[in-house]
Amino acid sequence: MKFNRRLYPDNWSELALAVKQEAKWCCQKCGLKCIAPGEDTSKLSRSERMKRTLQTHHWDRNPSNNCAENLIALCSACHLFYHQGGKSNVSPGQLSLW
Ligand SMILES: [Zn+2]
Numbered sequence: 001m002k003f004n005r006r007l008y009p010d011n012w013s014e015l016a017l018a019v020k021q022e023a024k025w026c027c028q029k030c031g032l033k034c035i036a037p038g039e040d041t042s043k044l045s046r047s048e049r050m051k052r053t054l055q056t057h058h059w060d061r062n063p064s065n066n067c068a069e070n071l072i073a074l075c076s077a078c079h080l081f082y083h084q085g086g087k088s089n090v091s092p093g094q095l096s097l098w
């Protein structure tokens, strides 16, 4: 299954950033403090960095529906949880884009 980039709007990175800033760089499910831009991550291990990378999730899993109510900031573990809990067969490697 190939990831379809065209579903994302041109300003997706801005939208995703706004959602993360709104969440103050914390996971909106478990409250984990994630890595904010400019934060020093040199002391973090690779897995720690992965764990603390904030991602933007679409509630309805439709990447073209980018209204604020449809977007939520999640840490990678919670993000994975939501995708595993549903019918979507998205692999973890693709999740950073969602
Ligand atoms: Zn979380």
Ligand SMILES: [Zn+2]
Pocket (backbone or CB within 6 Å): 056, 057, 058, 079, 083, 098
């Ligand atoms: Zn997602």
